Amino acid sequence: MTDATSAGRLSQTDQLLRDELYCIADSKLVLAGWYMIVLPNGRAISDWSAMCAMMQGQYGHARALYQYLGHFGVTREEAEWTRGAADIRSPKLLDQPPRSWSDFVATIFLAEQAISTQLGAYRSNQADRTLARLAEKVHKESRFHVSYSTGWIKALNKDPSSTIKADIRRRFAETLEWWDENDQPDGLFRAGYREASDATLRKRFIEAVEATIDVSGPDVPAPVSWQRSIRRSGKPGIPDSLFELIRFKNHELALP
Amino acid sequence: MKKVIDRRLELGGDKPEFYEIFARRSSAEALTHIGSIEAPNAELAEARAWFVYDHEPWKEMCIVPTSAIIPITERGSDVKVKVV
């Protein structure tokens, strides 16, 4: 990882905060990329407007979060250009491309919900009011992203032959991997950055999903080798082919 | 592969279903009709309305299914709410 040098100078809590916010910002970066890549598949003119707006929104949130990460030594150079596929910390959920419009709807619903749930817990943060207010603003701006996917789920679900339920169930298991089930000490919760622990947030996420669609089923086995710094298990990073599509090109022409 | 759009499912019925959008910038202004949007249900209509008509930071926005509107002056015409 490119941050090895700066990492040594941070306190343990700062390091945790830096990692978690990086994960959230990168999730937004990759999710924005999803909207961009799937955009031509929109099914109504207003879907195109909506997908552009959500893409724009997620990039905006990522940009503000990266800038906040500047407190911990993260530079714009690093956030936008110098990292490679292996350095991106988005949830495993976003690795595999959607198989259909229904699968796309399922994925953005879960991703938007998961990210909002996690960042939402920073809104009442007393340790850092700037971060709390930023989280509040992001949370507010994300509201219509959730109603968009919820509306589509409802519409698709009316059709008995729709795969939407199966798609959500399959992707749901992948989304849960964003949280560690094993009860590890949660430094950010204890330090007052988040008002809820990871375990509580995982529960909140499940409840929010179930308010829209029934996802009960066999328990998902806890992932092995889960790493807090990337919020996933196994090898870090996203597929190279996905990275190639979402990375920023023509660096020399970037506006300041 | 060409998109196959199931109109009954994705548009809400045999014919497109519309929602009329009303909004105002501040409490001092009256709620004004700003446009309409097609969607199969209220959630999707809400999101689409917000994303298409987000050129202003609305203080209040609401949607009404066009089918719920009873025309009075336009009685007898096809028009329920004039577009603009």
Next chain:
Amino acid sequence: MVTGEEVRAALLSVNDPHIPIAIERMGMVRDIQVSDMGVVDVELAIPCLACPGVSMLKQSIKEAVGRLEGVREVKINEGWHHEWTTQSIDPLAREHMRRFGIQL
């Protein structure tokens, strides 16, 4: 030595990238700090996190403030976390906008 008031006055020539109204009137300037060394810090409140005009806006601010005598450097903080609503707009500017039929 440049003063905060001079910087504020210079910012009156900088418009919101979307609307021909000064950012100062739009309630988008939240703080101005001037150091002895002539470094000016401007803290903004950009209404929307996904604002497509930030780069343009920062450039206009740098040009307007940079022209003042004694300014060595202009630093701009977007102030992403600041809450901004239409209530932040100066009432006079709001009236002005309405007269022009401007949709915010």
Next chain:
Amino acid sequence: MAQVALARDTRDEPNEVALQTRVKAGGTLEDISEMTPRYRDVLVATMSIAADLEIMTLPLDLDAMQFAPCIGDRIAVASALQDEMGHAQVMFRMLEEFGFDAYERVFERDPATFKTFFMLEWNLKDPIDMAMSHLIGDQAGYITTCDLEEHCSFGPYSRSLRKVNFEEQFHVKRGEYSVRHYMQLGPEVRKRVQESLDFWFPLGAEWFGATDDVKSRMDQLHYKIRGSSNDQLRQIWLSRVVPFCEQLGLKVPAHFDGEKGIYVLDFEMPILFNEETGKWDFRKVTWAEKLAQWKRGGSKKVPGLRRIQSELWGHDLW
């Protein structure tokens, strides 16, 4: 059949006269029921071209998103495209009142039959091209829609353009800002900007259609669907684009004619774009030749529209 048509014409005649008198006096129409068939046809043709043009920006901007250099640029493209799709939405909503089916028009119609303009039918190559499309293209579009907003005798259309023009103006400003920035990045980039402008400039000049000595779309002026002629609109465009480019040290095939007090092109329209060399041939051709080239369309038109009418999933995506 002929008799029926004739009868209808005769019956419409007084209405026709009344309507033309009314619009000439600056009156507006607010409802379909007030229109004569001819007025209606001209209006609908104008609005459906506008709607098709908005849709065409989608395939173009997909590429621009991919090659964007930074988060801010992707935000800008997404934002511009969101605006264009919003405009398309409003246009098609209005066309639906005239009996059009937006789904059929956008998703099922043969791409070749879309009425887009030559300027919007080419691949954008890089961010410089994208900026140029705003500087040259959106400026041209903006001038056209401002004229419609100011003059169009169909009230709903004119009013709907307030949102359109408000947003379009920002796209132009962003184009100017980007080009100005690129011009500061050294001789290599400046050369690329000039090359992009060489391609775009004649496209922009052509946007406004044939010169006034060739009568085309006169009905639009007749019915006050729009207020200014092709040459008048082109003049406004030249008066904005030419000084801006010259100030930045860019060369354009046009100049200010001090004697006439107007901007004039250094070439005589119409000219042809040579697709093989990717360059403009500045020798004058006939309007018939030009129309044939417009009709064939640019290389992006059909594939671009086909892409948004189809879907790709799974391994086709990444």
